[in-house]
Amino acid sequence: AQRVTQPEKLLSVFKGAPVELKCNYSYSGSPELFWYVQYSRQRLQLLLRHISRESIKGFTADLNKGETSFHLKKPFAQEEDSAMYYCALRSGGYQKVTFGTGTKLQVIP
Amino acid sequence: EAGVTQFPSHSVIEKGQTVTLRCDPISGHDNLYWYRRVMGKEIKFLLHFVKESKQDESGMPNNRFLAERTGGTYSTLKVQPAELEDSGVYFCASSQELWGNTIYFGEGSWLTVV
Numbered sequence: 001a002q003r004v005t006q007p008e009k010l011l012s013v014f015k016g017a018p019v020e021l022k023c024n025y026s027y028s029g030s031p032e033l034f035w036y037v038q039y040s041r042q043r044l045q046l047l048l049r050h051i052s053r054e055s056i057k058g059f060t061a062d063l064n065k066g067e068t069s070f071h072l073k074k075p076f077a078q079e080e081d082s083a084m085y086y087c088a089l090r091s092g093g094y095q096k097v098t099f100g101t102g103t104k105l106q107v108i109p
Numbered sequence: 110e111a112g113v114t115q116f117p118s119h120s121v122i123e124k125g126q127t128v129t130l131r132c133d134p135i136s137g138h139d140n141l142y143w144y145r146r147v148m149g150k151e152i153k154f155l156l157h158f159v160k161e162s163k164q165d166e167s168g169m170p171n172n173r174f175l176a177e178r179t180g181g182t183y184s185t186l187k188v189q190p191a192e193l194e195d196s197g198v199y200f201c202a203s204s205q206e207l208w209g210n211t212i213y214f215g216e217g218s219w220l221t222v223v
Contacts, residue, residue, distance in 0.1 A: 004151070043112070044152075044200065044214040086152060096165060097212065099144075099152035
């Protein structure tokens with residue numbers, strides 16, 4: 001069975017500090033990993049996916065198959081980054097997505 | 110282009126009552142999904158439609174939940190009778206192709222059962 005674990009429910013950092021949101025997964029095959037973000041009073045939206053290896057809004061995430069991790073990082077947090085972040089896994093391209101419990105990022109001015 | 114729309118945005122009902130949630134996917138999207146987030150838990154998959162057919166309903170919690178997508182356009186998710194543990198946010202999402210495509214989410218329907 002596939003599973004996504006986000007150990008932190010809440011992460012508070014000061015503006016300008018580095019951010020790392022942790023995500024670990026368990027899946028026997030080759031998964032596709034995503035980060036979704038939900039800003040206050042907005043819909044859930046895709047932030048980035050590991051296969052595109054791109055940086056969105058300064059965030060990056062590297063898939064580490066050895067550690068089965070897909071941590072989300074940003075070198076300098078901004079106030080507008082405050083939101084709920086969900087790590088997610090999709091198996092084999094099929095659209096069914098498994099989500100983690102989410103981490104609330106709070107950037108303190 | 111309009112996004113995925115859900116109605117109602119908020120609903121408060123009493124235990125034992127019936128609630129019907131509606132989702133209008135992005136036009137042209139054959140794939141429609143329902144997800145649910147119960148307080149403090151992860152967002153969980155409920156079911157997946159391809160057009161009007163149920164492709165995967167493995168996440169439906171029990172037979173009090175009924176999802177339909179007549180004509181392959183909008184979908185409804187009915188909870189009857191509602192229980193306290195059904196409270197949460199119900200997300201609808203849609204995508205164009207089955208494999209490898211971006212899924213677009215609606216804003217969610219908040220359901221509170223009292």
